Amino acid sequence: MTEEDSISLRDAPTRQMNMIEAINDALDIMMARDPDIVILGEDVGYFGGVFRATAGLQKKYGRNRVFDSPINECGIVGAAVGMAAYGLRPVPEIQFADYIYPGLDQLVSEAARMRYRSAGEFTSPITIRSPFGGGIFGGQTHSQSPEALFTHVAGLKTVIPATPHDAKGLLIAAIEDNDPVIFFEPKRIYNGPFDGYYDKPSRTWKGHAGGVVPEGYYKTPLGKARIVCEGSALTVLAYGTMIHVAEAVLAEKGVDAEIIDLRTLVPLDMATVEKSVEKTGKCLVIHEATRTSGFGAELVTLVQERCFYHLEAPVERVTGFDTPYPHSLEWAYFPGPVRIGEAVDRLLKD
Amino acid sequence: MAENTARTRGNLPPLELYVPEPRYRPGDVVDYSHLPVPPAGQLGRPDENCPASETWPMTTDMIRVLDEDDRAVGPWNPGLDAETLRRMLRTMALTRAFDDRMYRGQRQGKTSFYMKCTGEEAISVAHAHALAHDDMVFPTYRQQGVLISRGYPLVEMVNQIYSNRADKLKGRQLPVMYSARDFGFFTISGNLATQFPQAVGWAMASAIKGDTRIASAFVGEGSSAEGDFHAAMTFAAVYNAPVVLNVVNNQWAISSFSGFAGAERTTFAARAAGYGIAGLRVDGNDALAVYAASQWAADRARANQGPTLIEHFTYRAEGHSTSDDPSAYRSAQEREEWPLGDPIMRLKKHLIVLGEWSEEQQEAMDRELVEQVKVATKEAEKNGVLGHGLHHPFHTMFEDVFEELPWHLEEQAAQAIRERETKWPEWKGEGHD
Numbered sequence A: 001m002t003e004e005d006s007i008s009l010r011d012a013p014t015r016q017m018n019m020i021e022a023i024n025d026a027l028d029i030m031m032a033r034d035p036d037i038v039i040l041g042e043d044v045g046y047f048g049g050v051f052r053a054t055a056g057l058q059k060k061y062g063r064n065r066v067f068d069s070p071i072n073e074c075g076i077v078g079a080a081v082g083m084a085a086y087g088l089r090p091v092p093e094i095q096f097a098d099y100i101y102p103g104l105d106q107l108v109s110e111a112a113r114m115r116y117r118s119a120g121e122f123t124s125p126i127t128i129r130s131p132f133g134g135g136i137f138g139g140q141t142h143s144q145s146p147e148a149l150f151t152h153v154a155g156l157k158t159v160i161p162a163t164p165h166d167a168k169g170l171l172i173a174a175i176e177d178n179d180p181v182i183f184f185e186p187k188r189i190y191n192g193p194f195d196g197y198y199d200k201p202s203r204t205w206k207g208h209a210g211g212v213v214p215e216g217y218y219k220t221p222l223g224k225a226r227i228v229c230e231g232s233a234l235t236v237l238a239y240g241t242m243i244h245v246a247e248a249v250l251a252e253k254g255v256d257a258e259i260i261d262l263r264t265l266v267p268l269d270m271a272t273v274e275k276s277v278e279k280t281g282k283c284l285v286i287h288e289a290t291r292t293s294g295f296g297a298e299l300v301t302l303v304q305e306r307c308f309y310h311l312e313a314p315v316e317r318v319t320g321f322d323t324p325y326p327h328s329l330e331w332a333y334f335p336g337p338v339r340i341g342e343a344v345d346r347l348l349k350d
Numbered sequence B: 001m002a003e004n005t006a007r008t009r010g011n012l013p014p015l016e017l018y019v020p021e022p023r024y025r026p027g028d029v030v031d032y033s034h035l036p037v038p039p040a041g042q043l044g045r046p047d048e049n050c051p052a053s054e055t056w057p058m059t060t061d062m063i064r065v066l067d068e069d070d071r072a073v074g075p076w077n078p079g080l081d082a083e084t085l086r087r088m089l090r091t092m093a094l095t096r097a098f099d100d101r102m103y104r105g106q107r108q109g110k111t112s113f114y115m116k117c118t119g120e121e122a123i124s125v126a127h128a129h130a131l132a133h134d135d136m137v138f139p140t141y142r143q144q145g146v147l148i149s150r151g152y153p154l155v156e157m158v159n160q161i162y163s164n165r166a167d168k169l170k171g172r173q174l175p176v177m178y179s180a181r182d183f184g185f186f187t188i189s190g191n192l193a194t195q196f197p198q199a200v201g202w203a204m205a206s207a208i209k210g211d212t213r214i215a216s217a218f219v220g221e222g223s224s225a226e227g228d229f230h231a232a233m234t235f236a237a238v239y240n241a242p243v244v245l246n247v248v249n250n251q252w253a254i255s256s257f258s259g260f261a262g263a264e265r266t267t268f269a270a271r272a273a274g275y276g277i278a279g280l281r282v283d284g285n286d287a288l289a290v291y292a293a294s295q296w297a298a299d300r301a302r303a304n305q306g307p308t309l310i311e312h313f314t315y316r317a318e319g320h321s322t323s324d325d326p327s328a329y330r331s332a333q334e335r336e337e338w339p340l341g342d343p344i345m346r347l348k349k350h351l352i353v354l355g356e357w358s359e360e361q362q363e364a365m366d367r368e369l370v371e372q373v374k375v376a377t378k379e380a381e382k383n384g385v386l387g388h389g390l391h392h393p394f395h396t397m398f399e400d401v402f403e404e405l406p407w408h409l410e411e412q413a414a415q416a417i418r419e420r421e422t423k424w425p426e427w428k429g430e431g432h433d
């Protein structure tokens, strides 16, 4: 955060919002500020998106700037690349992250390399928003967490908020960023934080510090992690929904953990991670995505490479399993409190 | 951020973006007079072996058989016997009764999700009746009528929808995403349009092997915008694949009207022309027309005359799914005013006109079908409903990822089972993990 941003933030009045409202607010503010921002995607216009993230924007900014698209993800991303080449700043929505694959070539081979191959003549300042993750009985095609695929591509930034406050600030930063950004929205926490106990009543963002959102414009810079809580027994690295599950489990266990919300996977705030692991000597990495070649593998490697002499135990990884998301066994798949708890016990054994 | 200022030149007009907008929104009065509904029986029926170009007039017009007086007229009348007509009527009504019951099941929390095909029953049912029973259908999620036509047990369908312990798909798939190989019903993907090129590939394989079976694929008009649709058309044309490619134009793709798939420029059937394949556009609420067009296309494919694209023109009478509220984006009147009527009522009236059916018989049949669905549902419920859905042995989660379980999945399975003892100590695995 720049000095200027933090000052304006401190004085700003706040409002209670859920994550959808925060995203809608960010889009609204940015569209009002910058006439080059356009929104396209399936159902985003009149209806405002199946999760209502773009509700009201077409009415306010007109059909030239917020419009439905054909069901064609390749077209959505490819057209966004072309619009960006003209000088617009498209913010396309992919209805579910699981449906980004038909647009993958435009994203990976085109948007991601546009600046590099044209030596900056053309760029792709595109922010692709897409709900991701499980926990809503969405079956195999509405539950995936494909973030590792994107972090593997040179030239893409990957951003994942864990609170409404961050969703708004990070989305504004992503839209202002001059590179293509994948903005994954953890749909399980659109309406409230989720502690991993699926059989307990769900909570809302009301009363949660992350649900207090400043009015007006502010930026949460990309590449800057958030220390959710300070601690000395162990460092937890997570993002999105898993932040809340980790918080609940560690509080329950009474572990003095330092939980770090990475917020952006690329660029990664390695300085904050290193500082924490050097202090605690132990590290637990958590994500919902499948395990093999997941982003956790990258995090574990980085920690080993850079903090090896500070480590007092092998770095642990808690993840989803290496299977597609099974509809009826969703809660057996989800890396919930039991799986996290076991890993914490192993780490703190001696 | 530098603002982009438009460059104007001389007196050239500024360019304009066109964004389609449907005619009616919630609260609007609906007037369908812009929608041409040609009289039944007028279109000629070319020979199945004709050059593709002879079908082009049929791609912008509409094949209709049942007329205003509920009689079957014209060269496309398939001349079905009363027995077959009654069977189709019954299957269509059963499909609707099934949908109604499953919709309520979802509302009662027995499953997470459901999708009805109300108003589209003629398409899947009549199409299935026109195919051979062992032709392979590559469906999307609104062709439950194909499974029901082919006699797939309703109990199995409910088991799948409830993701219960008897679900043949082991509780993995979203409700309605059936798979029934023995019934010529390809496994459904949640990713739209992917089955279209696959059907073409299946048909090519059938040709490579000198088989006699053909493939038939379905896609919604909204999904026809996907690249996969065009990939399928190209392959079908190049290899003259024995395949029927069906676009179900039910006017709406969630909240987006058909204009967002290009419907304002031309019909979906007319896309056949650009690929040089045969195309037919048919009244999808007229079971006889659907049967006739499907039979024509199937015969053509079987005679090695290649693929046909069929557009079934219909209306999605209900919401997109149980997660959708159509009153938020379209006029409620649209359904009431739909000029092509209700497919079940039209077929019923036709049979009555023929003297082969009566209102009383229809009522009795409806009661019987409700009962049949109820019995199947009760039977399936003995195997459990979704609930928090812990019916399947945890080991099944790791099976079928690969043919054989690699070490890492075996380890993960052990972990899942260990976690279960903490999470659900009361869980009974019936001898399985």
Ligand SMILES: Cc1ncc(C[n+]2csc(CCOP(=O)(O)OP(=O)(O)O)c2C)c(N)n1
Residues within 6 Å of the ligand: A042, A071, A073, A095, A099, A102, B142, B190, B191, B192, B219, B220, B221, B222, B223, B224, B250, B252, B253, B254, B316, B320
């Ligand atoms: C590749 C892909 N993109 C988006 C979706 C989300 N989605 C599911 S159904 C649907 C609308 C499909 O409309 P249409 O093809 O007209 O079929 P209908 O539902 O009307 O029968 C959309 C956008 C998806 N399932 N797959």
